[in-house]
Amino acid sequence: AQSVTQLDSQVPVFEEAPVELRCNYSSSVSVYLFWYVQYPNQGLQLLLKYLSGSTLVKGINGFEAEFNKSQTSFHLRKPSVHISDTAEYFCAVSDQGWMAAGNKLTFGGGTRVLVKP
Amino acid sequence: NAGVTQTPKFRVLKTGQSMTLLCAQDMNHEYMYWYRQDPGMGLRLIHYSVGEGTTAKGEVPDGYNVSRLKKQNFLLGLESAAPSQTSVYFCASSARQGEVWNTEAFFGQGTRLTVV
Structure with missing residues (x-):
């Protein structure tokens, strides 16, 4: 089982x-990692992904993100x-590796970013 | 270039009523998924399909059924709606390309369902 x-x-x-938006995950197998963005009243759009x-x-x-295997983290950053x-x-x-089972995604609970002028 | 299209966009149901949500994709993707989005819980997988005629349960399948009679369509059914099924539902699709996955999932705009 996985969790984010x-x-x-x-x-x-x-x-x-x-x-910086923080993300930690747990998994018993190797994983691919993603960040998606959802603008108000819209679907999800891929920001970036880590495959290898x-x-x-x-x-x-x-946006950029850094994968840290030892800390099981994948934090997202933007400088400005x-x-x-x-x-x-x-x-x-x-x-x-679960090719036959499809590319199922396990999501975190989400982080709302409010940019103020 | 439509991508993933969901219908309807909004719906209000009474408890016990049934309905079907339709998802259509025009990218010839093998895999399709239904997720529900609830505040603070992110998206959770309801059911998914790895090809025409196949379906499988996800994390939260109870109360839902699905069918994939055509490769481009994935239907989500609620047989007897309950207030706990009030949520925003997202359909997604992704491709499988040889030995290397195209691992990006493309999402529809969502269906906001309220069960009263």
Whole structure:
């Protein structure tokens, strides 16, 4: 079984300030890691993913995340946020190797980011 | 380029009523999923399908049934709606490409369901 914990349910941040969203996971098998963003009244959009290789992953809209296997973490960062980054952010994992079982995602509870002017 | 389309977008049901949510994808994806989103709980997998004619239970399948008669469609049914099924429902799809997965899931816009 897998679980994903997003340590902050809400993060207020001023425009042009940096932001970090924390994500920890537990799993008995190797996993792929994802961050999704949900803008108000919309579906989820992939920000970035870690499959293998370099532990620093760059995504869309200036976001990046770092995979730390020893700490089972995948924290998301952006050095300077914009008003348009106001959204809910979800960390998710899926098992590696379960090809026949599909790419099922286990999500964290989400972090609401409110960017203030 | 529609991607994943869900219908309806909103629905109010009375307890005990039934309904079907429709998900359609135009990307020829093998895998399709139904999730529900509840505050503070993220998204939880209800049912999923790894191909036409196949379905499987996810984390929270009770009270729901699904069917995938055509590759592009994945239906979610509520036989007897309960207030606990008030939620936002998301359909998603993803591809399988040879030995390397295309691991991105594409999501629909969601269906907001209220059961009173």
